[in-house]
Amino acid sequence: xxxxxxxxxxxxxxxxxxxxxxxxxxxxxxxxxxxxxxxxxxxxxxxxxxxxxxxxxxxxxxxxxxxxxxxxxxxxxxxxxxxxxxxxxxxxxxxxxxxxxxxxxxxxxxxxxxxxxxxxxxxxxxxxxxxxxxxxxxxxxxxxxxxxxxxxxxxxxxxxxxxxxxxxxxxxxxxxxxxxxxxxxxxxxxxxxxxxxxxxxxxxxxxxxxxxxxxxxxxxxxxxxxxxxxxxxxxxxxxxxxxxxxxxxxxxxxxxxxxxxxxxxxxxxxxxxxxxxxxxxxxxxxxxxxxxxxxx
Numbered sequence: 001x002x003x004x005x006x007x008x009x010x011x012x013x014x015x016x017x018x019x020x021x022x023x024x025x026x027x028x029x030x031x032x033x034x035x036x037x038x039x040x041x042x043x044x045x046x047x048x049x050x051x052x053x054x055x056x057x058x059x060x061x062x063x064x065x066x067x068x069x070x071x072x073x074x075x076x077x078x079x080x081x082x083x084x085x086x087x088x089x090x091x092x093x094x095x096x097x098x099x100x101x102x103x104x105x106x107x108x109x110x111x112x113x114x115x116x117x118x119x120x121x122x123x124x125x126x127x128x129x130x131x132x133x134x135x136x137x138x139x140x141x142x143x144x145x146x147x148x149x150x151x152x153x154x155x156x157x158x159x160x161x162x163x164x165x166x167x168x169x170x171x172x173x174x175x176x177x178x179x180x181x182x183x184x185x186x187x188x189x190x191x192x193x194x195x196x197x198x199x200x201x202x203x204x205x206x207x208x209x210x211x212x213x214x215x216x217x218x219x220x221x222x223x224x225x226x227x228x229x230x231x232x233x234x235x236x237x238x239x240x241x242x243x244x245x246x247x248x249x250x251x252x253x254x255x256x257x258x259x260x261x262x263x264x265x266x267x268x269x270x271x272x273x274x275x276x277x278x279x280x281x282x283x284x285x286x287x288x289x290x291x292x293x294x295x296x
Contacts, residue, residue: 063183066144070137070188077133078196084136091148091160095225098214106161106174106209106253107231108147109239110138110181113202115155126198131155134201137189138181145177150227156239160227163209171209171256178205178247179291186245206239208250210280234277238288241274251279251287265289 076082112134118127135157139149142159150158159177163170181203190200212229234250242248254262268288277286 063180063187066141066180066184067188069140070184071192073137074133074189074192077129078192084132086132086136086139086149086152088149088151090143091150092225094148094162095214095227096216096221099216099225100214102211102213104163104167104170104210105212105227105229105231106163106170106207107150107212107227107229107235108142108159108161108174108178108207109205109235110157110159110178111204111206111239112155113204113244114199118199122199130193130198130201133189134185134203137184138203141180141184142177145173145180147173147177160212167209168256171253172258172261174207174209174253175247175249175257175261175291178207181205182245182247202244204239204242204244205247206235206237206242206249207247207253208235208238209252209256210234230280234286237275237277241268241270241288242290247291249289249291251289254287254289262289264292266292 073082073084077084112131115127115131118130122130134155135152138157139159142149142157145161147159147161150160152158161170161174161177182205185201185203193200208231210229210231212227212232214225215228216223216225218224231250231252238248238250248268249265254265257265266289268290270285270288272285275285275288278284279286
């Protein structure tokens with residue numbers, strides 16, 4: 001009887017151990033399944049992001065196409081068979097989703113050179129045609145590079161490229177957009193203007209990247225929306241210091257570019273009296289870089 005009593009507890013312990021082992025094995029199996037699901041989900045997200053990036057890249061129009069389209073519209077406009085219709089709707093609709101918030105953007109200024117002199121020497125109708133052609137064609141280049149037009153200020157076009165999800169891509173697009181702008185003016189607009197005895201156009205391009213506050217001047221959805229931020233001021237100042245038909249970028253944009261593209265830029269020598277902007281993190285003088293040869 002005593003031996004029997006000793007055997008049964010052993011059997012009970014063995015059963016408990018087997019039960020515990022099975023439970024642990026099942027738990028481990030479930031954890032592995034969850035890990036597999038998570039891994040597959042991450043892969044799907046990465047693949048989806050890659051497909052979306054490829055899809056967006058396919059929308060970008062090459063410079064030759066932009067030049068051809070520009071010349072076609074300008075020919076018709078000069079013969080009064082085409083009317084430019086510039087709209088800020090796309091940019092306003094994008095910003096409407098971010099009102100009263102702070103978001104990272106690449107800000108681009110495209111400033112027409114010599115418009116003041118043209119206003120004093122050209123008939124009003126000819127100057128109007130030039131300004132309309134410039135603002136419209138620059139806007140088309142911006143849209144083709146997945147950017148948005150914020151507003152037109154006199155003879156300048158101010159654009160922005162969202163940098164919330166991919167700052168590197170936004171900076172790259174902004175730089176490529178600026179290069180396309182110069183190409184369209186040089187190879188698309190100026191050759192036709194020369195034939196009609198119009199003055200050639202020259203433009204200065206400057207840009208910077210950073211967080212900006214989105215402000216709407218009113219409670220109605222149709223009220224104008226604007227961008228306020230440190231990099232808005234820096235981009236404007238960079239543009240003012242840039243030579244005609246050149247592209248200058250702030251240090252934050254420069255750092256985001258591929259090394260092969262950075263190699264084409266040269267640091268601008270800044271006069272401390274004219275340039276007092278500092279790096280927001282280090283407190284040191286904020287650097288500016290200019291593209292050496294736009295054609296490359």
